[in-house]
Amino acid sequence: MRYEIKGDSLPVLIMYLEAEESIIVRGSGMSWMTPNMKLEASHQAGRLGKVFGRKSSQELSHLHIYTAKTGTGMISCASRFPGAILPFEIKEGKNLVLLSSAFLCAERNVELSPHYQKKINPGFFGGDGIVMKKISGSGICFAEFDGHVVKYELQAGQQIVIEAGNLAAMSETCTMDIHTVSGIRNSLFGGDELYNTIVTGPGSVWLQTMPETGLAASLRKYLPFHTGK
Numbered sequence: 001m002r003y004e005i006k007g008d009s010l011p012v013l014i015m016y017l018e019a020e021e022s023i024i025v026r027g028s029g030m031s032w033m034t035p036n037m038k039l040e041a042s043h044q045a046g047r048l049g050k051v052f053g054r055k056s057s058q059e060l061s062h063l064h065i066y067t068a069k070t071g072t073g074m075i076s077c078a079s080r081f082p083g084a085i086l087p088f089e090i091k092e093g094k095n096l097v098l099l100s101s102a103f104l105c106a107e108r109n110v111e112l113s114p115h116y117q118k119k120i121n122p123g124f125f126g127g128d129g130i131v132m133k134k135i136s137g138s139g140i141c142f143a144e145f146d147g148h149v150v151k152y153e154l155q156a157g158q159q160i161v162i163e164a165g166n167l168a169a170m171s172e173t174c175t176m177d178i179h180t181v182s183g184i185r186n187s188l189f190g191g192d193e194l195y196n197t198i199v200t201g202p203g204s205v206w207l208q209t210m211p212e213t214g215l216a217a218s219l220r221k222y223l224p225f226h227t228g229k
Contacts, residue, residue, distance in 0.1 A: 003087070003140075011085045012076055014076045015105075017068040024063055024110065025063070027062035030077060084144075085144050088135070088142075094171075095134060096170075096172065099131070099167065104142040107139030149207070152204070153205075154199070162198070165208075167208075175200045176198065176200075177198050180194070
């Protein structure tokens with residue numbers, strides 16, 4: 001597979017697949033494609049268990065496989081939000097832990113499985129909480145991050161404290177925990193609980209500067225149905 005990423009703050013990923021080559025795309029992730037790219041809906045594909053790992057039927061319905069038929073095909077996935085699209089090479093010993101909403105698409109031999117989930121205040125994540133996915137197998141995975149992306153390399157035992165939502169991805173060798181922030185800061189936000197993510201190395205950490213959920217929470221008070229609670 002060949003690919004190119006075009007655009008700056010609103011990028012698009014364009015992929016060129018050889019005949020019978022396939023790509024896994026999140027639901028509603030396809031922007032445009034050539035007519036010979038054929039969709040195989042995930043809930044109809046009996047052999048997707050290995051590809052997607054342990055996933056619920058609801059999650060499977062949000063992932064689809066597109067295959068190039070009768071020659072080279074082209075398919076694109078455009079960003080939904082100002083930010084960046086980054087490629088990650090997945091192979092043995094280089095697994096990735098990714099914010100679930102950041103997954104854009106991946107080659108067929110890449111596998112997704114649950115890694116971490118925690119319910120937190122609905123004001124930050126729309127009631128879904130923090131959901132991380134483990135990306136394993138072999139191939140290239142593409143992730144969509146919100147805002148600018150900053151990468152840190154943590155040594156063994158080294159930690160970084162991150163506001164909830166700014167953690168976009170990390171090496172599987174890193175560990176993470178969620179801590180409630182207590183004290184005066186809570187009163188500044190109408191009594192809402194605040195959360196920090198603590199990531200411990202060794203490994204790489206990718207942080208996003210403008211998480212979509214955080215932006216939505218900050219705009220909440222300007223919406224006509226806001227009650228102030």
